Amino acid sequence: MKRRELVEKLNAADRSGVWAFTPCSFGSLFGKDDPRYIKLMMKRLADQGVLTRAARGTYVNPSARSLPSDLRRGLIRFLRPREISYVSLETKLSEAGAISQVATALTCMTTGSSGTFETPWGIVEFTHTGRGIDLGADVYRGDDGTLEATIRCAARDLRRVGRNVDLIDEDTLADAIAEEQSHESQGVHA
Template identity: 45%
Template sequence: MAALEHWDAAGVWAFSSNTLKLLFPGDGRARLKALSAHQSAGLIVRVARGLYINPRARCLPDDLLAALVPFLRPWDLNYLSMESVLSEADWISQIPSRLTLMTTGRSQTFQTPYGTLEFVHTARQISDLRPYLNWDERRSIWAATPDCALRDLRRVGRNLDLVTDLSQEPYKHAYTK
């Protein structure tokens, strides 16, 4: 408990399995037992394989689900796109039940206690994407412009029935030289 409070004061709220080895020293069996006891007591929450958070941390981000992205995919380019962006731009009338992201990594869906994250692979080059991405300050993550999100939706073969107007005016690019 003291270790979690210490790291919370330092702004750390998420822990990998390797980090937990430092917090819970000892042999593997004792560590697993301590980890299980802390989970049962609600002191830590497993959000995905090898990733835990301190649910009582005062430094938890406002948008916890989006904040998990860099922990789950630290080596890939990930950006909000498709239904998530189109809903926020009012190009889709419904609110998606998950955050949809494009990634240079493999496609995968994570069911977490805080919601669902869906990563969909893109083979597009970062240099090609740059003009169509904005930094979302609130979430601390890249987000596609609505026209890019619509292209991504088409590119991966998703249902376009929810898009309110396919003849939307192109959105201004995020990046200009």
């Protein structure tokens, strides 16, 4: 395939809001179905700087205009595509000010397997949960389309996994939960 044709297809995908690819989605974009050929093609394009390898089996078009403002959050659905995954734990509690440290990894709960991905944009960490996820009550869709835990749910998740619970400032957590509930009663998520 000529480079010009490749760039045109990537630009067309970008106009449709597609900025990341798995081998399956990349193959369908180009009408190819040989997995070995597609993986080799994606690796070569990454070596040439046309694509950026985000994690095993996930590549990003770095010149896409549709890139989300926070690539790590955008990658969640590509890293665990067949599972429910949401931002929670230290990340959510740090954003709410309920723990004193800034989370260096984007911490998520997932119905899939636990795992850590080191991407060019930072670490994304998934922790498995076997409990039911109540979309709307415990988890909501953020402005960027990413699923996020409520502050109450994030604190419960952190206590359930039993790590860094000593970092929680209980007074600040109570205030953050009360503020979030106030926003929810007005129909707005914080």
